[in-house]
Amino acid sequence: MPAKTIMVQGTASHVGKSILTAALCRIFHQDGYRVAPFKSQNMALNSFVTADGSEMGRAQVVQAEAAGLLPSVDMNPVLLKPTGNASSQVVVLGRPLDNYTAWDYHQDLAGKLWSIVTAALDRLCGQFDIVVIEGAGSPAEVNLQDTDIVNMKVARQVEAPVLLVADIDRGGALASVVGTLELLPPGDKERVKGIIINKFRGDISLFQPAISFLEQKTGVPVCGVVPFFDDIYIQDEDSVAIESKHDHAGNDGGKVEIAVLRLPRISNFTDFDPLESEPDVHLRYVGRKDKLGQPDLIIIPGSKNTIEDLMYLKQTGLAGAIARLARQGVSVIGICGGFQMLGRELKDPYKTESAIEKISGLGLLDMQTIFAREKVTSQVQAVVAEDSNFLSCYNTPLTGYEIHMGRTELGTQVKPAFVINIRSGCQVHLLDGAQNAAGSVWGTYIHGIFDNDAFRRHILDMLKEKKGLNTVGQAVLISTEQKKQAGYDRLAELVRHSLDMQLVYKLMEM
Incomplete structure (x- = not known):
């Protein structure tokens, strides 16, 4: 029927x-x-x-x-x-x-x-x-x-x-x-x-x-x-949702302050919802240099047009501000397009994303990215690279997904951050991401990496320790999946009591 x-x-x-x-x-x-x-x-x-x-x-x-x-x-x-x-x-x-x-x-x-x-x-x-x-x-x-x-x-x-x-x-x-x-x-x-x-x-x-x-x-x-x-x-589908999010610096001093760059063509910003949900995190979206402040972590998110958004960072002075803070030891993470921006150079010979064929990156990681004709779309499982500078003691498998056109080549001054061992259900051994010698700047192609609860907590505890905050017994591990399901149930309860559901069923002839 x-x-x-x-x-x-x-x-x-x-x-x-x-x-x-x-x-x-x-x-x-x-x-x-x-x-x-x-x-x-x-x-x-x-x-x-x-x-x-x-x-x-x-x-x-x-x-x-x-x-x-x-x-x-x-x-x-x-x-x-x-x-x-x-x-x-x-x-x-x-x-x-x-x-x-x-x-x-x-x-x-x-x-x-x-x-x-x-x-x-x-x-x-x-x-x-x-x-x-x-x-x-x-x-x-x-x-x-x-x-x-x-x-x-x-x-x-x-x-x-x-x-x-x-x-x-x-x-x-x-x-x-x-x-x-x-x-x-x-x-x-x-x-x-x-x-x-x-x-x-x-x-x-x-x-x-x-x-x-x-x-x-x-x-x-x-x-x-x-x-x-x-x-x-409930996760938002459109970047219009982040326009109402606060961008003011500063918190009560007992939280990790994270600044996510509000790129004009930001994509997959839901990557950072789990961070925003943590009680010891003050997360804000920043689109202007004068709003950047002195965060504990800067995240450069994904972008549908990486080169155009990189130009935006340069034109607004955000690129220079990020480089200055990175030299001072502030942690910087790039996800997908944001990861590509961290390198020395980006090339788009087929004009896949932009009419600009070549542009210098932020220069925070020794690598270059070349955009290809074919898009990589796959669910993945990964582990932290064995000789990782920033997560050498973390050995729990991570899950996420890739959506990218670029292929990144690492130089001699960086190491891979992760190793993908399952892609689209097949066993593989693929290097992912990159990190500098200090482990303070790193990036990955893996979206949804902060949905991994223990990994997210580990990163935050490292940032808290770096800031001089107590990490013992201060935070409870939050299950992203349980929070999602609880949100759907609360939403259903609210709407069920707001609508005439008998009428809705009648309209469907049920």
């Missing part, structure tokens, strides 16, 4: 579609159903690599985890990774296709991808009881309706009832709901079966007249009002 479906669309981007989709996945999972998420086309720099080496959007990974599933690219068959203001790398079924301008994608490619989208959706509908579908942006963008493969065209394909979400915290929620419905063609307007008001603050009884107005004006029931929250741990 084909799966029942329900679709979550929004009046705009960033109204909370992804997190509400995750909530519904968890609720249906708790209620005993086999449920899967689906988003035909996602645009994000935060991506993940599945067990078979396929790349997909992190939002659908979060939703799969909430549903108790391992992620699959069928849940996100098309991923757009922006490379510039009007161009993206197009990833189809987990593999990069090519870079396309927005014009070429919408006018030429999107329609050709429709059969791939429907095939992925059909496979999910054949395997699960419920498929929760997420839209993108707004379905009322009339200039894109003819080439749409992510909103109403998907709803029409599987006859999915649509829940329309509006963000009341940004203001104008009532107008955005009414305006969105007015701009939809009559047939699509009829597909909207419920309205959700998201991120509500204050006394909900005072909002009741607005609910009555919306229902009378639109003829569509309000399924619920979800309160604003910021105390439930």
Whole structure:
């Protein structure tokens, strides 16, 4: 029997579609159903690599985890990774296709991808009881309706009832709901079966007249009002989320201060969520030289365009500030693109990431990176290199994943940081990363390395010891996985009590 479906669309981007989709996945999972998420086309720099080496959007990974599933690219068959203001790398079924301008994608490619989208959706509908579908942006963008493969065209394909979400915290929620419905063609307007008001603050009884107005004006029931929250741990999918994070230096003196560089094209910033969750860490995102201060650790994150973001560091003076602090003994870590920036030189002979073919790096590690045509995407297991300068006593295997175009060659003044012994399920012996003689500057291609709880704690204890802080009995080992699952449960409880779930089930004819 084909799966029942329900679709979550929004009046705009960033109204909370992804997190509400995750909530519904968890609720249906708790209620005993086999449920899967689906988003035909996602645009994000935060991506993940599945067990078979396929790349997909992190939002659908979060939703799969909430549903108790391992992620699959069928849940996100098309991923757009922006490379510039009007161009993206197009990833189809987990593999990069090519870079396309927005014009070429919408006018030429999107329609050709429709059969791939429907095939992925059909496979999910054949395997699960419920498929929760997420839209993108707004379905009322009339200039894109003819080439749409992510909103109403998907709803029409599987006859999915649509829940329309509006963000009341940004203001104008009532107008955005009414305006969105007015701009939809009559047939699509009829597909909207419920309205959700998201991120509500204050006394909900005072909002009741607005609910009555919306229902009378639109003829569509309000399924619920979800309160604003910021105390439930759910990984963010988009770098917009870090714009609200604090960047002020200084703490109470008893914490390790970590500065993550806020690169313009930052990717996979969820690498640092586990660090931010530690009670003895003060983590901040820094995009300006005058905000850098004197942290205990500087992290240069991944980037979708490493060379362009390296130029940004140089133009803003951050590159010089980082080099100065590194000479003073401040620890510096680079992840993926950030690791590549630590070297002497970066070369892009095929113009894979940028029109710039060669650029000098930060010069903190004796190595060079050459960008290749093929992307490496794989889940890995690794161990600390035997002659490591900074973690010689750490021998627990680490897990993570690789997403990179570059190949890095080490010079004589550095040593590898890790050895990858399993890649995509196969036993290998591959050197990864690099470290300087003092062990104060190191980098790796492994994303998710701080998700390894004991490793993360070991790094933090080393930093605390270096700072002169007590490391004995001061911190409890936090399980990243347990924290994730607890977050999904708390989210489901909040949304379950905010929505009329009987109505939601009725809309799905269940």
